[in-house]
Amino acid sequence: AQSVTQLDSHVSVSEGTPVLLRCNYSSSYSPSLFWYVQHPNKGLQLLLKYTSAATLVKGINGFEAEFKKSETSFHLTKPSAHMSDAAEYFCVVRGTGGFKTIFGAGTRLFVKA
Amino acid sequence: NAGVTQTPKFRVLKTGQSMTLLCAQDMNHEYMYWYRQDPGMGLRLIHYSVGEGTTAKGEVPDGYNVSRLKKQNFLLGLESAAPSQTSVYFCASSYEGRHGELFFGEGSRLTVL
DSSP, X not given: OOEEEESOSEEEEETTSXXXXXXXXXXXXXXXXXXXXXXXXXXXXXXEEESSSOXXXXXXXXXXXXXXXXXXXXXXXXXXXXXXXXXXXXXXXXXXXXXXXXXXXXXXXXXXX | OOOEEEEOSEXXXXXXXXXXXXXXXXSOOSEEEEEEEETTTEEEEEEEXXXXXXXXXXXXXXXXXXXXXXXXXXXXXXXXXXXXXXXXXXXXXXXXXXXXXXXXXXXXXXXXX
């Protein structure tokens, strides 16, 4: 079965410190992987995507993610958190068969001043 | 470039009333989707469309109907609203149906009393 697991429901960091949001997936196919961000009362905005090219993917606002097939992981990182990064982040998998999209449960990122 | 636009953004209904949510995209995307987002439930697919004139059921289609008469528009209808349909509804579109990134609207918050 195809699935996405975001390993932390909440992550709290101090401004200026690194961010790590963890995502593991399970798929029998060669999936496409995405990270989206959702600020309060807003829609989901694409941060970055992996579609079988380079395994290290750079996105917007200084975020990047590394696709590790052996570990079936796609963790999101940022070297230095900013207050504006406080939001909910979703790991998303597509290409698992048909038109199905699998969303992770989300990780809420808190950034302390 | 407006992207994906949803109207209305907020609506309060009484049980049994009907309403239609409109989604419009200006990216010439073939694929369009309606999701609902509920606390603790993540995003769930209601209906989707793979092209003008086509619709298909998603995970939670009961109580909803959709139409795609024009390529750029995807309508979600509630014929007889129930309190269980209180939710935030998101429309999304994609250029490619299996691996392509989803572009989301800002959401429509519906409350059914």
